[in-house]
Amino acid sequence: MNLGWREPARDRRKRNASRPPGGGRTRRFYVRPLLGILAFFLAVSWMGISFLQAAKKDSRSPAAYPPAGLDSFPVNGSSPSFHKIVDGKFTERRGPYQLIYTVDPVLQASVEEVFRTHRPPFGAFVALEPKTGKILALAEYSRNRSENGGIWNRATYPAASIFKIITAACALEKGVLHYDSSVSFMGNQYRLGPSKINKTSKWEHQTQFDDALGKSNNVVFGRVASKLVGSETLRHYSSAFGFNQPLPFDFPVDPSKAVIPEESYELARCGAGFGEVTLNPLHGALIAAAIANGGIMMRPYLIEQVRGEEGEILYEGRAAPWAQPISAKTAQDLNRMMRRTVEDGTASRTFQRYGKDLLNKVTVSGKTGSLSGDNPPGLYDWFVGFAAAEDPQVAFSAMVINHQRYKFRGVFIAQEALKTYFRKQLN
Numbered sequence: 001m002n003l004g005w006r007e008p009a010r011d012r013r014k015r016n017a018s019r020p021p022g023g024g025r026t027r028r029f030y031v032r033p034l035l036g037i038l039a040f041f042l043a044v045s046w047m048g049i050s051f052l053q054a055a056k057k058d059s060r061s062p063a064a065y066p067p068a069g070l071d072s073f074p075v076n077g078s079s080p081s082f083h084k085i086v087d088g089k090f091t092e093r094r095g096p097y098q099l100i101y102t103v104d105p106v107l108q109a110s111v112e113e114v115f116r117t118h119r120p121p122f123g124a125f126v127a128l129e130p131k132t133g134k135i136l137a138l139a140e141y142s143r144n145r146s147e148n149g150g151i152w153n154r155a156t157y158p159a160a161s162i163f164k165i166i167t168a169a170c171a172l173e174k175g176v177l178h179y180d181s182s183v184s185f186m187g188n189q190y191r192l193g194p195s196k197i198n199k200t201s202k203w204e205h206q207t208q209f210d211d212a213l214g215k216s217n218n219v220v221f222g223r224v225a226s227k228l229v230g231s232e233t234l235r236h237y238s239s240a241f242g243f244n245q246p247l248p249f250d251f252p253v254d255p256s257k258a259v260i261p262e263e264s265y266e267l268a269r270c271g272a273g274f275g276e277v278t279l280n281p282l283h284g285a286l287i288a289a290a291i292a293n294g295g296i297m298m299r300p301y302l303i304e305q306v307r308g309e310e311g312e313i314l315y316e317g318r319a320a321p322w323a324q325p326i327s328a329k330t331a332q333d334l335n336r337m338m339r340r341t342v343e344d345g346t347a348s349r350t351f352q353r354y355g356k357d358l359l360n361k362v363t364v365s366g367k368t369g370s371l372s373g374d375n376p377p378g379l380y381d382w383f384v385g386f387a388a389a390e391d392p393q394v395a396f397s398a399m400v401i402n403h404q405r406y407k408f409r410g411v412f413i414a415q416e417a418l419k420t421y422f423r424k425q426l427n
Helices: 009-017 023-057 105-118 160-174 192-200 209-214 218-229 231-242 264-272 283-290 328-343 346-355 356-361 410-421
Strands: 084-086 089-094 097-101 124-127 133-144 182-185 205-208 276-279 305-306 313-316 322-323 364-374 379-389 394-402
Touching: 023 124, 089 105, 105 410, 124 410, 133 209, 133 305, 133 328, 160 209, 160 218, 160 231, 160 264, 160 283, 160 305, 160 328, 160 379, 182 209, 182 218, 182 264, 182 364, 192 218, 192 264, 192 283, 205 209, 209 218, 209 328, 218 264, 231 264, 276 283, 283 328, 283 364, 283 379, 283 394, 313 346, 328 346, 328 364, 328 379, 346 356, 364 410, 394 410
Parallel strands: none
Antiparallel strands: 084 089, 089 097, 097 305, 124 133, 124 394, 182 205, 305 313, 364 379, 379 394
């Protein structure tokens, strides 16, 4: 071996020129790994194709397509349409997707017929299952057909005395009052004034807390909000019940708003239902449903299924809790208090006149509310509640806007809807 020998530069240049680009050693270094990577991707691709083919064979099974969020499908936006019924369900086609709704066609038709018969300027009715959040009715009405649409999902309507439910929940949760606690008021129970809130008199009237809610006593609830609950607590529980935050729903819904003041008399007005508080009809039903469901507010859902072009199930709505604003004990006490509204309170006259047969078979808990507003202008009349009180099956919210005077009431719509819902028990 001649270790000192070196190849002449001329011969070395000639030999290198005959090599392919990259050199023989570079080719040997990279080719094998590249072939391995290519083989790996071919194997993964073949496995993916096999998986998709197997899934396609069972595409109608929810197990094959785990439910995704509705954000995966461009189905929300405009309001739902309840015109086509297939296999007893309202359905709607949106692009390549078929939406199947939870709404009960019989209940929906019944409520719509009540609206058409009595023709209020505006109206909305929402019903749902308290234990699941499944929407059973979602009806709206406008006497002027050009204004139809977008009534049920707005939140420009004053909450009125429906907000007394929140005030009562605060007092019960804090333990400052029980459902049957003795409370007092001065003068006319419906007329508020600073002197009635800040002063007491030897001529005070005594009543119970549940009777005060049943008769919607403004003076009692003004005092409770101002003297016993306070702005911080009222603000906390209004948020816990869903005010000032987006409502989780399959379609866009305006959030209800609650401005809780600090000043004593303004806080009293707010707690009694005269504050800057607006309520969405769906939200009204959710508040009632939370009380019916032991304090747990379920996420409302309207879309039961989304199906693809070949009928495969792409999404299924399921029951899911959203919030728990109050304890089960508070919910039970509110249930008792809201029964007084129907038994001998502000809704009793309508039920005794039109729904006597219903009350003989089904107990109803509810809360009325009435106040003038300007968006749209009119006199607003609410009734939210649930039935049966002992084992709630349905929660509801009825809202009517009248002109000049209260010609048509939310209580009437609700009791007519309940007659339809409980028709088997009544027959």
